[in-house]
Amino acid sequence: MSEAPSPVRVGIIGAGGIVKQRHMPGLRAIPGVQxxxxxxRSLPSAEAFRREFAPEAQPVERWEEVAxxxxxDVVWIGTHPxxxxxxxxxxxxxxxxxxxxxxxxxxxxxxxxxxxxxxxYPELVTGICPxxxxxxxxxxxxxxxxEGAIGTPHQAMLHSFNDAWLDPAAPVHWRQQSELxxxxxxxxxIYTEVLxxxxxxxxEVEARGNVVIPERGGVEVDIPDFVxxxxxxxxGIEASMLFxxxxxxxxxxxxxxFGSEGTLSYDFVTDEIQLGKRGGKLETLPVPTEMQRSWxxxxxxxAAVRDPAAxxxxxxxxxxxxxxxxxxxxxxAMESQAAVRVM
Numbered sequence: 001m002s003e004a005p006s007p008v009r010v011g012i013i014g015a016g017g018i019v020k021q022r023h024m025p026g027l028r029a030i031p032g033v034q035x036x037x038x039x040x041r042s043l044p045s046a047e048a049f050r051r052e053f054a055p056e057a058q059p060v061e062r063w064e065e066v067a068x069x070x071x072x073d074v075v076w077i078g079t080h081p082x083x084x085x086x087x088x089x090x091x092x093x094x095x096x097x098x099x100x101x102x103x104x105x106x107x108x109x110x111x112x113x114x115x116x117x118x119x120x121y122p123e124l125v126t127g128i129c130p131x132x133x134x135x136x137x138x139x140x141x142x143x144x145x146x147e148g149a150i151g152t153p154h155q156a157m158l159h160s161f162n163d164a165w166l167d168p169a170a171p172v173h174w175r176q177q178s179e180l181x182x183x184x185x186x187x188x189x190i191y192t193e194v195l196x197x198x199x200x201x202x203x204e205v206e207a208r209g210n211v212v213i214p215e216r217g218g219v220e221v222d223i224p225d226f227v228x229x230x231x232x233x234x235x236g237i238e239a240s241m242l243f244x245x246x247x248x249x250x251x252x253x254x255x256x257x258f259g260s261e262g263t264l265s266y267d268f269v270t271d272e273i274q275l276g277k278r279g280g281k282l283e284t285l286p287v288p289t290e291m292q293r294s295w296x297x298x299x300x301x302x303a304a305v306r307d308p309a310a311x312x313x314x315x316x317x318x319x320x321x322x323x324x325x326x327x328x329x330x331x332x333a334m335e336s337q338a339a340v341r342v343m
Contacts, residue, residue: 005032008302011072011096012038013063013087014079015049018101018129023076024053026298033302036071039063067091074125074305077101080180085110088126089117097125097305099313103189104128104320106182108328115317125304127313128320129297131190133253134198136271136294137287141198144264144285149275151261156239158195160187160268161250165213165225172216176223183327185209185227186243187253192323193315195241195255199233202326204341206230207333212246229330 010027012019015038027033035054039062040046046059060066063083067075067090075091077084077100084105091098105111118126134141145153165176174180196202209227214220226244233239237257244250253268262277276282300313325342333340 005030006306007032007034008305009034009036009071009073010076011036011060011066011069011074012049012054012057012076012078013066014077014083014101015040015046015053016078019076019078020049020053022295023078023129023298026295027076027302030299030302037066037069039066063087064090067096068094072096074099074302080174081182081184082106082180085113088114092117092121092124092126095121095124097301099125099127099301100129102129102131103181103184103327104317104324106178106180106184108183108324110182111317111321111324115321118317123308125301125312126317127301127304128315128317130315131193132295133187133190133268134194134266134271136292137266137273138194138198139291139293140273140285140287141264141266143291144273144275145198145257149262150257150259150264151278153199153235153237153257153259155258156195156199156237157242157256157258158191158239158254159242159251160191160253161242161244161247163246163248163250165245166248168213168216170216172219172221176216176221177219178222181223183331185224185327185330186245188227188229188241188243188330189323189327191241191243191255192326193319195239196322196326197319199235199237199239199257201234201322202231202239202342203234204232204339205326205329205333206339207330208337209334224334227330227334229333231326 035057037058037060038046039060043061050057050059074097084100088098207229209224212225225246229241231239255266257264265274273285274282304310329340329342
């Protein structure tokens with residue numbers, strides 16, 4: 001008879017939609033995981049979350065109490081990016097493992113603070129919620145590229161369009177306010193994370209963007225409604241990355257990779273992969289079952305907490321820094337209207 005897994009006590013700070021929809025089911029499915037405390041926007045909202053999702057947890061008014069509590073092993077941060085750095089560093093200083101919702105932080109300096117703190121406390125597990133985009137077929141994409149399925153890749157095109165912000169009467173979304181989301185723009189950080197995992201690091205960007213609807217319900221919008229990015233990867237691939245929240249009847253989110261011997265595409269909505277050799281037709285490739293990745297975010301993090309020899313969850317703070325540097329450079333490129341090296 002196997003031993004019961006060691007208990008892991010989780011304190012939640014910020015109990016929004018992603019925590020409710022993804023993280024709570026994942027944590028609940030892990031034997032021995034206990035949700036012991038929760039802090040939200042207010043004590044009543046923490047109590048409402050507790051009643052519906054974690055009746056055994058204690059609602060707490062101040063997040064600092066959760067992050068320093070002797071009854072908490074893991075701090076699970078589900079707030080907007082502007083709070084991630086302060087909460088993560090505070091939790092690490094108090095000996096807690098720290099998981100933070102994506103995106104990593106509101107700014108590059110804040111992301112750097114998190115990264116440096118994780119280095120100071122290497123015994124503590126840290127991680128960022130990964131982008132689910134391309135999760136199912138990403139390993140196949142990397143294998144095809146490594147095998148030279150399209151020869152030498154030289155050009156990429158990514159488009160990520162929707163019309164979520166096209167209605168000028170719609171209320172301002174938190175993602176459109178820099179005081180909450182920081183430098184994050186639409187799905188730029190998400191797809192930068194994915195593409196750098198598949199293609200290597202971006203080393204230079206040019207960018208143009210615009211705020212189409214500058215005011216919503218008396219609130220100024222200062223995050224671009226669309227942005228067009230030209231990116232150069234270290235391996236020489238030149239990419240056009242197009243993002244919009246004001247595009248009606250837009251095509252699906254999709255990546256095209258063009259190489260000396262053919263073309264590879266990935267549909268991020270359907271996870272369909274197509275490959276075409278030079279002179280032939282594009283054909284859909286099934287993703288082998290053994291290569292398909294599914295959502296195991298919570299399980300992977302808790303496994304690393306329980307076993308220091310277990311793989312650390314990805315993306316870690318170093319990988320987060322890689323996409324934060326690109327997003328930071330995109331803002332610099334928009335402001336300067338010139339090419340910016342990613343530092």
